[in-house]
Amino acid sequence: MAEQNDILEEHISSEYKYGFSSDIETETAPPGLSEDIVRFISAKKNEPKWMLDYRLKAYRHWQTMEEPRHWPLLKYPEINFQNIIYYAAPKQKPELKDLSEVDPELLATFEKLGISLEEQKRLTGVQSNIAIDAVIDSVSVKTTFKEVLAEKGIIFCSFSEAVQEHPELIKKYMGSVVPYTDNFYAALNAAVFSDGSFCYIPKGVRCPMELSTYFRINTSGTGQFERTLIVADEGSYVSYLEGCTAPMRDENQLHAAVVEIVSHKNAEVKYSTVQNWYPGDKNGKGGIYNFVTKRGICLEENSKISWTQVETGSSITWKYPSVILKGDNSVGEFYSVAVTNNYQQADTGTKMTHIGKNTRSTIISKGISAGHSNNSYRGLVRINKGAKNARNFSQCDSLLMSDKCGAHTFPYIEIKDKTAIVEHEATTSKIGEDQIFYCKQRGIDTEKAIGLIVNGYCKEVFNQLPMEFAVEAQKLLAVSLEGSVG
């Protein structure tokens, strides 16, 4: 018992590693949401009229919509959307030539997060080759390796830049997978999104490095609304990584992002997320409300989209990365580890919509609940009429670490075609005292034992992550679950 207390003590004192806030000169809009604010954001970004019109349409539509409060298994106080700051940007000179012109405090922030924006460092082989788009509060501050990628015709830039430089692509694809009418948060995002990443891989190109977006909320009272759009043209391939952190604050901050993926004929997109937004303190105070819409479409035949997510952060997670399998023989995958501790709540899962013939989807979901948290898997597998020989395999496992937490599984299956084969497996287990004792008897302490056992449990998902992300995810998992067995 004494030992258990020690571990608990240690956990309480081992604070969220990324909880610092940086003193960066910031320009913010006044709190609240109105057409004026939407116009203000659009003007700040110097946007063309079509973009402003799109935002206004989304805003007006949003006003007619209701917050999705009833169906998710989430409890939280009402969000006052007039108290949120919808635009915050680090003040900086326009047109940065190189990193020396960036606010040193900003660079230091990213260094602290273990992200180097200096390409040089990466080229020496000290770190792996990953091109990064760094987004702080509302704006993208730096995209690395742009020139290297441009040689292959790959476009990787901030969303705002894409609106200016590649309007034809944005007009064609933005909202084509997640229209602003889709849901409450998608509409809100479409109205006020401030930045994000855009990526286009041309025909037949295999992206030579991992592309990555790193999101950071810094300013108090702000919401973060970023948009990511990835288009993989015929026969191309890209692996995309997303990471995120936020300072520790007593208030709840809202994050409502939209990610859209379009995969053309024979193209493949692999999207991996390690979500580590501030989860709130041990009593459930503070933390990020994470309401995210992620969806991809396999537009044509033989295309593939794979989502892998490791969710350890946020006080509230509402997120269902989905795939629309439109093209014949297309493949959708969803691999997820969702960890909740203390008073965190997660309602997460996926949607696989089979439209094309011979389409296949795989869902592997591993939920881990600890403390007083609640962790729900919610997933829909829909086989439309005419989706001949569609195939789905779903496996949803829940692991309970304490006797005060909850794990829930809500699988929805809609089959309109008789030729479909759909399999669903689900298990719920409690982390074994026996397993922990077995490890201890071999000299491994409780913390490490839990790390081993949980990582073993999540192995199928971690195997899907790019190497450096897998290592990070394993460490993150151990930290998130410190002292959580009870």
Next chain:
Amino acid sequence: MLTIKNLRAGIEGKEIIKGFNLEVKAGEVHAIMGPNGSGKSTLSNVLAGREDYIVSGGEVSFNGKNLLDMSPEVRAREGLFLAFQYPIEIPGVSNINFLKTAINEIRAYKGIGPMEAKDFLKLIKEKQALVELQGSLAGRSVNEGFSGGEKKRNEIFQMAVLEPTLAILDETDSGLDIDALRIVANGVNKLRSENRSFIVITHYQRLLDYIVPDFVHVLYDGVIVKSGGKELALELEEKGYDWIKKEVVEA
């Protein structure tokens, strides 16, 4: 090596070990036999430090240190190994990874850095041969999908890799066919040395045909009621535990 004095312990408020005494010197092999419910498994769990078991009295000294003060993992790092009666499965964790973690934890405790990958692989190869464990088993998840015999062999394999000074084998013979029994016993015999001691807990004399003990103790109702040499095991086999029970009652 190990001195147990007047140990009293139990679980869920029920005393099961009721004044147990034992002295194990370096290099000795002690067999503890007894009928069902005599406290054999409780004894091994208490020595390994399982939290559910409460020690209510007595002393246990291990290499001059107070064993009862140590957490289970410290006991292991100090050189105590328990071969489980029912080895536990850990899905998704490879045997290799599990052992590497264990070895490096033990090394860190002793102030030595992690073992080099190539040394570790060499060690694994060498010890696998000892228990005739196939290479593929080492790469599989800890005990997952192992047959009963494979699980027991895996316990001895782990023991061989971790090189404890005191190994407690808790009914390692249960559920083994004669071939597996021979392999397990051979493994143990190869690990016998002048500075490694064994406590072999068993219900049947059979295992002791292969692992020949220096001493045999009979545990009954939480205390040792009779001790002797290896011939005591044969006598027990012949006369059964009722003989001991009768003696105890008469005494």
